[in-house]
Amino acid sequence: MNLSDHFTLEELTASQTASRFNIDNTPSEEIVAELTRLAAFLEGVRALLGAPITISSGYRSLELNARIGGASKSQHCEGQAADILAPSYGTPLQVCQAIQGSDLP
Numbered sequence: 001m002n003l004s005d006h007f008t009l010e011e012l013t014a015s016q017t018a019s020r021f022n023i024d025n026t027p028s029e030e031i032v033a034e035l036t037r038l039a040a041f042l043e044g045v046r047a048l049l050g051a052p053i054t055i056s057s058g059y060r061s062l063e064l065n066a067r068i069g070g071a072s073k074s075q076h077c078e079g080q081a082a083d084i085l086a087p088s089y090g091t092p093l094q095v096c097q098a099i100q101g102s103d104l105p
């Protein structure tokens with residue numbers, strides 16, 4: 001399911017750990033709405049970088065978050081955070097610097 005032009009629900013909920021441990025990582029409708037907002041933001045990041053973005057971790061159910069040792073109040077559990085890579089743009093630090101220096105909210 002497409003959440004925006006370049007991001008799908010599947011890539012924002014995929015998790016190797018969830019697969020390996022058979023953890024349900026299906027988001028609620030409320031979370032899908034948050035992920036849709038997140039995808040719109042990521043479109044802005046993608047446009048800023050001029051490069052494709054790979055999601056390494058998006059939504060995490062509470063069970064999944066606990067399994068991977070995520071922070072107890074992680075925004076990943078609210079559908080409000082994604083860990084990203086954009087290797088054709090640069091290093092993670094360069095990506096952070098580009099976002100920090102931009103007008104993105």
Ligand SMILES: [Zn+2]
Nearest residue numbers: 076081082083
């Ligand atoms: Zn994160």
